[in-house]
Amino acid sequence: MGTKQEYLIRHKDGNLYCELADIWIDPSKPVKKALITHAHFDHFTFGCEEYISTKETAILLKERVGGNIKIKTFEYGEEFKINGINISFHPSGHILGSSQIRFIFAEEKWLISGDFKLQKDETCKQFKIIKTDYLISECTFGLPIFKWDETNKIANDISKWITNSPEKTSLLFCYSLGKAQRLLNEISQTNFKGNIYSHDSIHKMNNIYKKLGIDIKDTIKIENKKKIDELKGSLILLPPSLSKGSYLKNFKNIQTAFASGWMSIRALRKRSGYDKGFAISDHADWDGILEVVKKSEAKNVFFHHGDSEALSKYLVEKESINVLFFGK
């Protein structure tokens, strides 16, 4: 412990890297060995020689990268060794297969939180508190203005939003992996009993979730030539990339909404161009990050992803927790 160079895990070219094991975590460029926390596109890249992840993440990765990648999988909690370092995956509650990664070397524990949330989500394993000496946490929503409502409250709001406009087709934009399945699971428990359609990219992910034993409602794959009348009063899940441009011309009399944590802020909601915003996130809110920092019992914390200035200052001032920064 002491100078920067001696840290087990550090920042290199914008990515997390463990020199001792010569292994990268969620690298954004092709490397020899990559640990993958979860299968969102901004957390892996094509062309690595070897990937290591949980079983579920591996299946999702193969769907996205192609079947012929070299990938080693481990169960949650199962320890494996690379160059004398004990490494293990633990549930992070972000999406199916998502994980925190723990490193133990010479009795020093490091924990990379990955993207995580503490809120209820029946489509993936609940976040597990892991004790550590060093914590590298995400900080996407690192301001106290972010405070998520209960998931079922949001689901009921969505249900009301659809049923209050029976003449309209309701287009709900959301990330195709994780968010879409969580929403489907939640919406099926509300009063909304109409048809749900999903875009091909979402439909594919739904099928993988189902194959892996996750209980989500059946949806109809959206075809371009659907009759307008059939879609009236129903819900259509679409990826955000389709919200701009000509795709929306396929529908008539629509209302649009975006499901994202950012939608809790009015200015962002207005600027987004959607009619409505539902503030539901697969990331931890401010209190969630604080809880994990405290319960992990980490003596040293790093932040990674997002603007961590305020959170760092707060932890130092109010909680007397040592916040460290990666050198560039």
Place this chain on the structure above:
Amino acid sequence: MSLKKFSELFLDLDSSNSTNNKIEVIKNYFFSNDPIDNSWAIYLLTGKSNKRFISGRYLKNLFSQIYEYPVWLIDTCYLKVGDSAEVITLLLKNKTTSRKKELSDISLNELLSKTIPDLSKLNEEEKNLQIKNIWERLPEDYHLIFNKILTGTFRVGVSIGLITKSISKLINVDEEIISHRMMGNFKPSIDSYEFLINKNINLEELNSKPFPFLLANTIEDKIFKNSINDFQFEWKYDGIRLQLIKRSGNVSLWTRGQELVNESFPELVEKMSHINDDFVLDGELLVWNFKEQIAFDFSLLQKRINRKSPTRSIQIKYPIIFIAYDFLEINGRDIREIKLENRRIELEKYFSKWQNKTENNISDIFKICDLIFPNDWPDALTYKEKSRENNTEGLIIKKKTSIYSSGRKKGIWWKYKVDPMQLDAVLIYAKAGSGRRAGLYTDYSFALWKDEELIKFASAYSGLTNIEIKELDKWIRKNTIEKFGPVRSLKPEMVFEISFEKIQISKRHKSGIAVRFPRITKWRRDKKINDADSLENAYELMKKIS
């Protein structure tokens, strides 16, 4: 009726981009609520009030004090959210769950006519305690509305026109009538609401109220295909648009913002009340240079607008004039349906009659607008170019056969403004915006060359598209030299074309010049910073104009 309904209305309006949808939502709200709550809803939605009971800063400090929250953290949140009331609302989430929500049935009327105004009667300590109490006893869903009303920032995208349309639909009475009733000071009360929704149209009760203003559209090329003789040409003055009404001997001055401004211009009220006829005139109020017979700069008029009961010396220092350009009513007869050219004949006839009454010299405060007679369209253009010489903004072109209808109706009145003045300047500072632009760098400062140095000369925040704003925001974050609070100084690299209306010498600014209404008109990606204009260019521009 509880605040709940209004809170739902607010959310519905806030999350709808469709005008028809908004009208429907407002109409339904009116239909299902008390007259008194409805009148408060109109008061809030039209944003006429926005009285600030406490400042955003006060609210933030109060929250910090009650919940032991560092002020710097609240300020950091503000940069992301752009509205103090909303920041505090978000921070209050789950903070007040323990208390019983005794205020869940509070009506809009009670909140606005009692709970909030009563705060002003308390000393600071009691006031703070009371606000905390309200936060705790008010359901979380209403916090935003409460905080916004408290800080005078309640705003939602609803125009008076939308309210007018909603009421018109609700009671099935013409929009024009409702629009007429909506004019002037709206005081929330059962009576004022019932006056709005009265199905019987009573002309007498409408007596003191102005007609809806007719507005000019920006000129379109197609007009040049018409014969020049079809149009009346006037100078476009840069003053306050007013309707001057005299009915049953009483004079009222109404602005286009529907404000009664009699108290700011008592000398005009006094003079006009001596005229023997009743009338309604549409025109412009200006501070007038009687020697040269041209308007003084708008900045002088500003010294009069917000000053009620001006002293005699102020009246002499800033002499006003009302220039009438239209005639809407004479001795109780509505003549708006008469053709413009005939209204003009009437106006001239009555004006000379009033002027010739020697016992009442009105010419030191009232005249009718001069007409311009260009020979053809190129000639009109020449007039337009000359408009700066007499301190006008260009021309107003009116169709001679048109009637005086309401609103911005196409094809009746056109404004033909002088091309704006322009300079190419370098972006040197950026500041995060507020409200809708929160979290983005949208307030920019621009500089011109003085020898080897860049000197700030104007700030602007309008003119870029949303896509450009986002792109520039990204660039700003990557090219920051230094941060001073919300302001960043930037690597001088980007050149923009800045347009403005006026340029004049100013001792207050380091650059020595001040410009009016600066705005971005082009992102000059084709230009390097060395191609930007110098202060010298600006001085030349100033000389050319004066």
